Each structure stands twice: as C-alpha cells, then as structure tokens.
Amino acid sequence: MTRSKQVLILTALVGMMVAVAGAADPKTVKMEGSTTVGPIADAYTEVFKRMYPNVTITVNKTGSGNGAAAIVDSRCDIANMSRFMKIQEFKDAVAKGVMPVAHAIAMDGVCVIVHPSNPVSVLKTEQARNIYTGKITNWKELGGADRKIVVVSRDTSSGTYETFEKLVMAKQKMAAGVQYVASNPEAHATVKSTVGAVAYIGLGFVDKDVKALKIDGVMPSRKTIAKGEYPVSRPLFMFTNGYPKLGSIVHALVTFHLTPKGQDIIDAKGFVPVTDY
C-alpha cells in the first residue's frame, strides 16, 4: 500500500518534471549568425518580448558561417545569414537530418554617395572598385572636377563593408589611403562636409545632403533594390530546420517581415523590405 503510494508520487513527480521541461523548451528561441541580420533580429526580440512576455529569444552575432554551422548541429532554431547556404553546408545539414529552409526577410542595398556639388552621377561597378583600390585617384578621370578623391569606407567589421567588399571589390584589397569611419551617419557626415569625398552607406541613410550615384546605370531606390536591379544589393536570410510549425514563435519570427511593424524595423535599420510593391 505505502509502496504503491510512493511509486504513485514518484511517477507524478517525474511526470511534472517532464511536463515542465516540455513546456519550457519552446519558450527559448535561439538565433545565431550574421552580424548584418543581427540588428534586425535584436529589434524583433524587443517587440516579441512585449508580445510574448514568457518567451526568451537569444541573438548571437557570430557571422553567417557560424549561423550555418549552428543550424546544421541543431544548436539554434534560426540561423541568420547574409548569404545563401553553401552546397557543402547544405549537404552537411541533410546528412544530419536537418532540412534548411530559407526565408528572405529583407534586401540589403548599399549606395555609393558623393558631395551634392559633385558633377559625377554615374559609376560602373568597375570604376567604383578602381576608386577603392586606388587606381582612380582624381575626379577628373571620371568626368568631374580636377580634385583628389577622398575615399571613405566603413570599418572592416561592419556588415555594410562586407556587402560592399563582396559585391564591388571582387576580392581586391582596398588601398592604404582609404579612410575608415565607424557608422553610417559618420560616413554621411564626412561626405556632406567634404567636397571630394566618396563613401557607401545603407539606403536608409541617403538624404538630400548627399548624392547617391547610379551604379551601372541603375539608381538605388527601394524599388530597384527590392526587385534586384540595383547591382550592390543582396537578400538577407533566416534559415530554419524545415518550415516552422505554423503558429509557433519561430514561425512568427521568420514571417515578421511581412507585418507592418516588421517592415518598419527593417526600414529603420537601413534595409529594404522585400515587400516593396
């Protein structure tokens, strides 16, 4: 009698522990990966904290490669990536029974900007590259005034630098004389106050104080970036293992860019929503 009672209590306890563990599990969502997507994920987290107060979302910004490795090893629920998965990463994932599904959440477009008084308004990608490698050093070589080009770049650890380096530099190194600034607003301020300067910033930071250049004949705008016509743009991804269970937190996160709030966040971080009609 007492023995069966003990067994009963023990079973109940174990049952409760399993229930608690089971309930606790989906309450933490781990996101890992790109430092470019990281700020968007951080802003999502802020909003989700208010909508789902008992859910913890962690965002690790370790780079796209680490994000891919984490989703392959099932160490995270969402991998933030500023590039698509490589074939080898995909193969590793399938071998471990993980089926990566890509969710394109935003477009990242980088605008090349100059001082408003600069007559140059069109560049080819190759010309932009030559400016940054130091092959072109004077605006007159590009049809502008006889003035030295002050080349301004973002710091090498920023996502904007990463995008520009990948899409414009084509594995070539930037010249030693290139100046570095720490943020989009600082790049903007430098170009605004320096007549001979050229810099690159996210579309969200372009205003009437600086002039965005056409690249390969395409003017950067929400439309040309969202459609993929502007050459210095790329999609940003969140990868999940299979399509997330409908109605789950993970599902809400990877579809949040479709909501007005999500689009506001993407806009505010200087990216372009994919839903630009």
Added chain:
Amino acid sequence: MAAATDFDRPLLLTPGQDMLGWITLRVGLTLLQFVALTCVLSVLFIFIFIVKEALPFFTSGQVGEMFSSAEWYPTSDPAAFGVWAMILGSVYVTVGAMVIAVPLGLLAAVFLSDIVPFGIRQVVKPVIELLAAIPSVAYGFFAVLVFAPWLQDNLGVDSGKNILNCSIILAVMAVPTIVSISEDALSAAGRDLREGAYALGATRAEALCMVVIPAAGGGILSGVILGMMRAIGETMLVWMASGNANQIPHPWYDITQSVRTMTATIAGEMGETAKNTTHYHALFAIGLVLLAITFGLNLTSEALMTRGRGRPGTARRKA
C-alpha cells in the same frame, strides 16, 4: 563637568576594551591592505590578461610581418597583420601634439608661476585644469564637425580628418597636464633660488631661463611625458578625427594626410571581431605594444620625477 568625567576615566583598559582595540586595529589594517592589494592586483591582472590573449598571435607565425609590414587586412583571405603603419600613425599624432603642446604648456606654466600676479594665477590655473575634465568624445565632435570642415575651407586640404587636425586637438588635451605639473615644479623651485639669482645680478629673464627652469627641469619633463601618454593613449578623438587610413604618409612631412593609430584600431575593431580568431589575438598584440610604450614612458617619468624632487631640495640646503 565634562572635564571631570574625563579625569574620572580609569587609565587601565579593561580586558574587553583591550581586546576590542586590538581587533579594530587588525580589521582596519587587513581592510586597508586588501584595498591596496586590489589596486596592485588589478594592474597585474590587466597585464596578465593582455599577454595571455596576445600570446596565440605571437606563436602563430604571423608575428614576423607585424613589425615589418604596413598591410593590415585582418578580414581578407589571406589576412595580413602588419601594424607598422599604425605604430607610425601613433607616433605622428603624438609628436605633432607635443610640438604644439610643449612650448605652449611650458610658457603658460612659467607665466603662471613667475609673471602673473598670484590672485590671477589662482583663477587661471584651475580653469586650465578644467580642460582636462572635458570628455574626449566632446573634443572629437568639435574636431569632426567644426575643425575638419574649417581646415578644408581655409587650408584647402582634401580631407580635414588628418594628422594636423588630430595633433592640434590632442595638444589642447595634453596642455592642462603639462601646465599643471610644470607649474607645480616651478613653484616648488622656491623663492630663495630666485632671490639668489637676483642677488647675483641676473635679470628676471636670466633667472628664469638659467636658474629656475633648469632647477625644475625634472618636474617639467615628467609633466611633458605625462602629457605625451595622454596623447598616445587617446582613443576616441583619434578614432573620430584621424581618418583611420592605414597608410604611412608620403612624403613623410605631409601632415594633411590621414593616418590610423593603434588605439583607434583596437577600439574600432574589437567589438565585432569573433573571439579567439587570429584577428582577435592580433588586436591584443597591438594592445601589448601600446602597453609597453606607455609603461616605458611612465617609468621614465617616475625616474625624472624623483630626480626633479631631489634637485631644488639640494639647492635649498646649500643656500
């Protein structure tokens, strides 16, 4: 009445009071020793931490290029970790700042200690020292938003973020340190020394140049070195105002070019660098180089300070 009670107190302490006094003494001493030890240990731990994090870079085989190359492409493939241009960049802005700050600071110190009426000195010196209390990011804003465009418009330089801009602003930041310490040293040289010089027929200029300033030389030099350390260790201002171009100015005297300093590189890249990568360890190696330089400067300053303290004292004893 109160006095009477004081006299009534027994001279001998009770064993309880005796014990209490002993415990208070011990506890107090231990506490003070602990506080002092914490300060010393934190310096030691910072040093150990930096060495520990920098060590993997020194054993990585890329250490050779650190001092021989000016190529810093930490995120490229293959990565390059040459810091030569940054060391020179730090030297450029520091030397530039000293060229401006030392004459300015020294003249201001002489003026305050020997020429201006004491009442005015009492007002002016704290005001100069107040300059040291302005946060460097505020100087940085001024350098970027006001001074850089001014340089472009008035000197016709291509970019206002350059060595000249950094040096001038750094000089303003280093002047309070130099003035304050030099003025202390000059005042400490003593009235008798000056009166002795006058008695020998020296003019005020001769007394100042040939007696007072040499006597306070050690103190002045240590003030200069402390100001130099302020300049070489400054991070926020140079990160904002130097332009951060990782190049060696060519020709070497062209101070309207941009450079990058060691401190700015560490501040700008540490936050986003993945931990335990070669890049991460390389940044600590730069930190170690910087630490070695400031440590050397600090030791020199200490040595000069002790010499400086001795000199006027001996002069006085002789007098």
